[in-house]
Amino acid sequence: MLRFVGVLTRYLEKSMAQARYDLLGPGRFVAELPELGLRVEAPHLEAARESLQEALEAWLLDTLRAGLTPPGLEGAEDPVRTRFLALTREIWRLFKESGEVEGTKAGAVPAPSTRVQEPSRAKKAPSLEEWLKGLGIQVVKKPQEEEEKEKVLTRLGLFLGDRYPSLEKLYERLKQSLSTKRQFELSLSEATQEEIANSTQFCTMLKQYALLTSYHYKSEERRIRAKASTEGWVQNFLTGGWLERYVAERLRKFLRSRNLAHEVAVGYQVTLPNGDTMELDVLLRVGERFFWFEAKTGDFQAHIAKYAGLKKVLGLSARESFLVLLGMDKARAKELSALHGLTVVNQANFLDIFQEVLEGNAA
Numbered sequence: 001m002l003r004f005v006g007v008l009t010r011y012l013e014k015s016m017a018q019a020r021y022d023l024l025g026p027g028r029f030v031a032e033l034p035e036l037g038l039r040v041e042a043p044h045l046e047a048a049r050e051s052l053q054e055a056l057e058a059w060l061l062d063t064l065r066a067g068l069t070p071p072g073l074e075g076a077e078d079p080v081r082t083r084f085l086a087l088t089r090e091i092w093r094l095f096k097e098s099g100e101v102e103g104t105k106a107g108a109v110p111a112p113s114t115r116v117q118e119p120s121r122a123k124k125a126p127s128l129e130e131w132l133k134g135l136g137i138q139v140v141k142k143p144q145e146e147e148e149k150e151k152v153l154t155r156l157g158l159f160l161g162d163r164y165p166s167l168e169k170l171y172e173r174l175k176q177s178l179s180t181k182r183q184f185e186l187s188l189s190e191a192t193q194e195e196i197a198n199s200t201q202f203c204t205m206l207k208q209y210a211l212l213t214s215y216h217y218k219s220e221e222r223r224i225r226a227k228a229s230t231e232g233w234v235q236n237f238l239t240g241g242w243l244e245r246y247v248a249e250r251l252r253k254f255l256r257s258r259n260l261a262h263e264v265a266v267g268y269q270v271t272l273p274n275g276d277t278m279e280l281d282v283l284l285r286v287g288e289r290f291f292w293f294e295a296k297t298g299d300f301q302a303h304i305a306k307y308a309g310l311k312k313v314l315g316l317s318a319r320e321s322f323l324v325l326l327g328m329d330k331a332r333a334k335e336l337s338a339l340h341g342l343t344v345v346n347q348a349n350f351l352d353i354f355q356e357v358l359e360g361n362a363a
Contacts, residue, residue, distance in 0.1 A: 011070065012056060019052055020259045021045060035071065125288040128265050132283075135315060136273040143267040152209055153237055154245050159202060161246035161347050166195045167202055168327065174228060175297070178235055183214065183227040191222070199224060211238065241267075243295040243347065244281045247324055250351050251284055251293075262286045272313055286358065290314075293322040293350075300325055308340045319343055319357045324350050 015033060022030050024041070031048035032039040038055045042048035063070050129139055160167055170186055177184035188196050200217050203226055207215040211234050215226040228238060248266045255262040263285040271277050282293035292314055294307055304323065311321040318341045325333065328346040336344040345353050 008060070011060070012053070015056055016049075016053060019049070021048060022258070125261075125285065128263050128268075128283050128285050128290075131285070131290055132268075132270065135313065137313070138271040139268055140271055140277065141269040142265070153242070154249050156205060156209070156211075156237075157242035157245035158249060159205065160242055161250070163198045163202075164327070164347055166192070166198045169195070170199045170202065170224070174226070175239060178228055178239060181228075181230055183225060186224040188222040188224065196222065240295065240297045243297050243324065243326060246347065247293050247295050247350065248282045251282070251354070254351055254355070255286060260286055272310075278310070289320070289358075290316065291320050291322065291354070291357075292316055293324055295324040295326075297326045304336070304340050304342070307342060311342065322350060322354065 015036070018033060018035070020032050020034070024030055027043045028041060029043070029045050029048040030039065030041050031052040033052065033056065036056070036059060038052065038059060040048060040051040040055055042051050060070060126134065132139060160171065164171070169191070173184050173186045186199070188199060191199070203212060203215045203217070203224060206212040206228075207226075211229055212226050213229050215224070217224050228234065244266055248264050252262075252264055265283040266281065268280045268283060269277065270280060280292065281295050284291040284293065292311070294303075296303070300323070307321070307323055311318070314321070318337070321342050323336075323342045323344045324347060325344060326347055328336075328344065330346070330349065333344040333346060336342070343353065343357070
């Protein structure tokens with residue numbers, strides 16, 4: 001019999017290992033097992049964990065009492081588990097026939113107060129490529145970056161994105177120089193200490209990895225002189241590829257912190273059903289929901305109508321289709337959203353708005 005009890009113990013331990021916890025506010029912790037539809041709130045984390053375990057135990061008891069098989073215990077390949085389920089059903093049948101399960105006799109086992117229906121088996125969500133294929137969209141090419149190179153570029157993208165307000169002047173001068181392929185200068189004589197520190201540190205990083213072929217800072221003049229590499233991949237990264245990486249990495253970090261199953265793809269080159277080819281900056285799957293992000297560091301006016309049309313091809317709503325515009329004013333972004341049927345955001349607020357959409361709190 002101890003072997004059969006072990007089936008329950010292992011099941012409870014495995015289920016609790018999948019639990020998700022979050023802080024909703026002061027003295028408000030939530031613990032949940034979304035796959036089973038269980039969710040509890042408590043004033044502190046340990047209380048939330050204990051309440052969730054109690055809810056799980058009650059749910060498991062009610063599921064077994066109803067003669068159902070809890071998800072995760074299906075299958076006949078394990079004879080111990082199979083025998084355990086058979087014995088459980090037989091015990092509940094005997095209780096039911098004797099009337100004790102109704103709680104009318106001493107020592108009866110009361111039925112749980114909450115009725116739980118049979119859990120529906122979660123249908124595996126399609127991958128991003130499967131989703132695109134189902135829409136008649138063919139993935140022609142996926143970026144193949146070396147792991148170490150990708151780490152460096154992501155780190156540079158995060159540095160620039162997180163500090164963009166203090167790096168805006170440097171970035172604009174750098175981007176302008178990319179078209180002329182000449183050295184640029186930037187005076188920091190009126191800059192704040194934060195702007196000076198971040199600008200010199202970012203240039204040092206770019207020079208360290210040879211994205212700048214030359215860099216010099218004259219502290220007495222507070223002046224930067226630098227020249228960017230002319231290599232194609234450097235140009236692509238500095239003119240906009242960094243923002244795609246920034247958006248993708250911030251989304252990954254957020255979803256990992258919430259323990260949400262997800263898939264992120266950056267830079268898919270695709271062929272649409274009408275034969276047009278284009279690149280999709282960032283595609284995201286969260287569970288069975290899909291989202292699309294385009295990122296622009298410069299002029300977007302010539303592209304926004306195309307994005308509004310592509311949203312329909314992807315079968316996404318305006319709240320699932322994001323256009324991230326570098327440095328875009330929030331008021332203007334709201335107006336653009338209303339005009340073009342997209343969710344227009346900037347690099348500073350896209351994650352907050354995405355969270356609102358994900359949680360169903362968006363206006």
